[in-house]
Amino acid sequence: MQPAVPSLDPRTEAVLGELEARSRKEQQELEVLRAAGGTALRERAGSFMLDVGPEVGLFLNTLVRAVAARTVVEIGGSVGYSTVWLAEAVRATGGRLYSIEVDQDKQDEQRAHLTAAGLDAHVELTTREAPDLMPSLSAPVDLVLLDHWKELYVRDFDACWPVLRPGGLVVADNVLIPRKNAEVIARYRRHISELPDAQSHMLALGDGLEVTTKRENVPMR
């Protein structure tokens, strides 16, 4: 892949390149597990990156920069691919990234990748789940990435929404692919559509993104 952002630090670019190569190798094995259905993939999830991919990684980086997001939360950091893209952007905005990953082994890898990318100073890694972490953050949140288990999207969206600033964004991955999540994703999208202060768009980038904005001035109904 060509470097997506010409100004990336060579250390950051090297880590992204290494993780993209690993992800390409994992794709074949993932297809077999997905075809098997049931809990096959979930049982092996600890050994896969399950990353957002370069197109979405770059989009997230662009979004953080575009809205000058200073407090960013990632839910589902895995071994750090999306974390590196987000951290690179919060370094540019002078902000801070909080990344939640509940699997300790994955978090150890995530930390090593952030250090190798030269970005560890801009990120706080935690295993505290969103309903516990979000109320403890001192600043309003500008942007949240939801990319963990899909049945937790509604719960964790609700944990984030009260502390998201007006104009802030929640980006949810995997709203189009894999199709096995269609029902749970439909429930998530219905939940958002019922909120008077949410405006949402589905984007066909990567595995599909739902980008939800908290409206600044909610008109009277």
Ligand SMILES: C[S@@+](CC[C@H](N)C(=O)[O-])C[C@H]1O[C@@H](n2cnc3c(N)ncnc32)[C@H](O)[C@@H]1O
């Ligand atoms: C799809 S992967 C994340 C991929 C990552 N965003 C990337 O692009 O590299 C989902 C991750 O969510 C983690 N996870 C599961 N439940 C979680 C929770 N309640 N809070 C945070 N992370 C969770 C899993 O351990 C898994 O590593």
